[in-house]
Amino acid sequence: MTNREIAAALEEVADLLEFQGANPFRVRAYRNGAQKVKDAPKSLLTIVGDSGAEALTAIDGVGKDLAEKIAELATSGTLAMLDELRAEVPASVMALMRVPGMGPKKAATLHKELGVQSLDQLRAACEAGEVQKLKGFGKKTEETILAGIEHAAKAGERVRWADADAIVQRLLAHMDGVEAIKRREPAGSYRRGKETVGDLDLLVDVGATMDAKTVATVMDRFGEFEGVAEVIARGDTKMSIRLDSGLQIDLRCVPSESFGAALQYFTGSKEHNVEVRGRAKARGLKVSEWGVFNTADDTRIAGDTEEEVYAAIGLPCFPPELRENRQEFAAAEAGELPRLIELSDLRGDLHMHTSATDGRGTLREMVAAARQRGLEYIAITDHSKRVTMAHGLDADRLRAQWKEIDLVNEELQAEGAEFVVLKGIECDILEAGPMDLPDDVLAEADWVIASLHYGQNQPRAKIMERLLGAVAHPSVSIVAHPTGRLIGKRASYDVEVNELIAACVEHGKLLELNANPMRLDLDDVNCAAAKAAGVPIVISSDAHSTEGLDVLRYGVLQARRAGLEQWDVFNTRRFNFWEADKASGLFPRASVAWRNKPVTEKIAYFLARHRAALTKGDNKAAAFCKQDIGYSIGWLVEQSFKKDKVTWPNVWIDGGWYTNLTIGKDRWTAEGWLVAVQGQEKWRLAPFVGQFQLSETTVSPYKIDIGLRPSAFEKHDEWSIPYTRDASRDEALRKALADRENWPTHFAG
Ligand SMILES: [Zn+2]
Ligand SMILES: [Zn+2]
CATH class of the missing domain: 3.20.20.140 (Metal-dependent hydrolases)
Known part of the structure; x- marks a missing residue:
């Protein structure tokens, strides 16, 4: 178990104990323990593995008893004491504690005084005005609880993605013990990266044929996963288990030729797949979890990989995170599927x-x-x-911290x-x-x-x-x-x-x-x-x-x-x-150092650093400074677009790519390219040339020329910031972009 999961379990123990009216010190011990575990910088599982449960007592606030409980959780993923507590308190009562502003103590009072056992009963009690009559509740609390019930009910039994991920990683490691497994991939909302996950799906490629023995081996292994509370069902290709935490995991075994189709199908979302099927139909195709088929003669045309499945329908293989039938199909049609951040x-x-x-x-x-x-x-x-x-900072403590930061920055600079x-x-x-x-x-x-x-x-x-x-x-x-x-x-x-x-x-x-x-x-x-x-x-x-x-x-x-x-x-x-x-x-x-500085001064600063680096013979630093100058110039060019609100859908103008920087004694020239980025690709859009005059500390005045095509430089004698566009130039750039297939140069990446 991860530290986070251990902490959650201890937190639950504390909740349950408090609900039962246990000794407050005992409750606090578990709550503190949960906090310590959450804050621990090292994996407690590793600590236990390396040095045993004893080593945990080195953590401040963790006694011998708690250390054993943590070790039990870390190594087995379960805690006997927690299971007992859970058995004593019905799950529907636990749900009461999820109501914002409620907590175990209030839940216990409601349970004891009004016999409330579920969210529905709690809602009824609030609506009947019974809750506000209880000691320590009042009208305001009743209103807050009522408002919170809807939220708690909606939250249901879904687990947060991060917690699901911890389980998935363990499950994958566990299943990798079976040699016969060719490919395996978790699907569903987990794969789409939804913030909460209702249940988990695991797809397993069991080879060319659905060999019954292989499938049995895979399923046996699946049933041995840690923390399995029950096997809900076991069929020929599908098996479902429920973990102690209540989370359901479905396993599906598929033959190799269907793995991609199954992965596409079970990743969803439902809405996305409805659209996919509709588009397939329009092409005389049929998509199922087994593959893509010709409707006319039922021949299979794709299914081994997801890419193949989508390609068969004339679609790109959408990143799973986008498969919600929001804008992904329209974006794909326009060739504007985003290149997602990593x-x-x-x-x-x-x-x-x-x-x-x-x-x-x-x-x-x-x-x-x-x-x-x-x-x-x-x-x-x-x-x-x-x-x-x-213990939030006041002005004095904050300024003291900033002094320390200055010191750290100086040290960092000193070590390069x-x-x-x-x-x-x-x-x-x-x-x-x-x-x-x-x-x-x-x-x-x-x-x-x-x-x-x-x-x-x-x-x-x-x-x-x-x-x-x-x-x-x-x-x-x-x-x-x-x-x-x-x-x-x-x-x-x-x-x-x-x-x-x-x-x-x-x-x-x-x-x-x-x-x-x-x-x-x-x-x-x-x-x-x-x-x-x-x-x-x-x-x-x-x-x-x-x-x-x-x-x-x-x-x-x-x-x-x-x-x-x-x-x-x-x-x-x-x-x-x-x-x-x-x-x-x-x-x-x-930063303070850079506040209010015009970009020309920044360029001058980098230039001075560049000179100093060359004097010292530090080529790496010189190159870095050159790059900074390039970025600054690129930034100027980019700003000219932004200032005039010139935007093209899904096209990013990046002038930061430059080709040449000539630094003379009192004058230097930068040559670069205005770059258009769209989707996965970059194009040189137009070249620019910047000329700069040097004095001791500043660069001035300077001018930048932007050409429209490599063959069509436009020269300007004077050009000062802010750069103002004219409509004809703008139109020409627009046209240049539309005409990009015909550009003489093209590069990717
Ligand atoms: Zn914060
Ligand atoms: Zn905050």
Whole structure:
């Protein structure tokens, strides 16, 4: 079991004990234990495996008894004590505790005093006004419970994707013990990356024929998976089991020739497959889990792989995350299927906590962990003082932390590391509206996250007033976990996301996709709306420990479901490029050092660094600086499009690709290409030439020429920022793009 699963089990023990009215100290011991397990930087299973259960007592707050329970969970995946407790409390009563604001104690009171056994009975009791008469409840509580019931009922028995994934990984490892298995793939909503999963599907390729002996071996192995509570059914090709946790897993054995068809079929979604079948029918084809067939003579034309199945119907093999029959078919027809973001695209993480507040890792530990994971920059964003529970930072403590960050950055620079730590803060938006820290403090920050942690039950008008006020605040960069929902636990506060997005457009602010698997906030639909409006998303870990940095992948998965591409996500940018964005005022500023600098000064800075590097004979650093200059120039070109709101659907203009940089004594020239990116491909769109005059510290004045075609340079004598387009040039570029098949040069990647 993973630490997270162990913690969840201990948490459940605490809930059940509390429900039963057990000794509060005992309850607290399990709750604390759960917290310690969640925060533990190392896999407890590994610790137990290496050094035995005894070693766990080294963890502060874990005694001998708890250590044994943890070891039992870690190694066997079950806990006898938990099973006993579960048997004593009916599952329908457990569901009561999922109602927001309820908790085990209140659930127990309702159970004892009113005999409430299920959500339906609870609803009836609330509606009859019986709940408010109970001691410690009141009218307000009754209303909150009533509102929460619907949410709890909806959350049902679905498990969060991250938890499902832990089970899937173990299941795959378990099944890989069977040699006869050719291919195996989990399907269903798990494969589509849905934030919660109802049950799991596993497809197994058992070879060319459905050999009964092979199938039996596979099924026997499946039945031996850890934590199987019951075998629901076992047939010729299909078998279903239920785990102790209540999760159902379906196994399907298929012959090789049908594996792709089955994978397509069982991945879904239902809505997507209805469309697929309709399109097949129009072509005289029939699609089933066994393959693609000619309707006329029933001959099979595809089925071995998914690619083949889709290709037979004239469709691209859609990434599973997009298969919801939202826009994927229209996008495919237009040749505009997005190139979805990948985890490796992320270069920075802009939301994390340290031991200065409620995080577990020190500043330096977080830096080391982020570097280890290949990130290029991070923002340290501890809580502000309103979050008393987390010992939030006041202005003095925050400034002290920033001093430490300065020191760390100096050290990083001294060792030649290309890594930057930003001075950030997760500043609360107070219940009354204002930010939790004075303006002058926020103005000093590199990166200000605005968060709404308190007063979440306020009416929509008030919530929106607070959020929109934060977005309009000049120092705020981004709104974190914008809806405040906790999947399956807490509904979002009353927020009008579209209004929030509109405000971000107006003020050039960003929105977070919090990657914590409990949050995934914004969700896929809202992220897609943000993308459509042109608001960049930042995928952040909100890590409270070094291990916490690893949740970014869940955020990326959600982003993929939203159809986000690399350039829709802000923290995929190289830090320097990102800095240029910031200095323009297009995006919120990043660092103090770069604040308010025009891009020409940035170029001058890189140029000076380039010169120094050459003097030192450091070719690597020189090349890096050259690249930065290229990026800055590219950025200028790109901005000219954005400023004039010149956009082509699904085409990204990237001027950052340059071919040549000639640096003279008092003048230099950059030659590059305006690049159009669409889907998987890049095209050279038009060449540009930038000429720059040098003085000691600045580059000025300069001009940039953009040609339309390699053969059609347009020369300008004077060209100053901001670059203003004229309509004819614009039209010509549009035409050039439409005419791209005829371009003389073409490159991919
Ligand atoms: Zn927060
Ligand atoms: Zn946070």
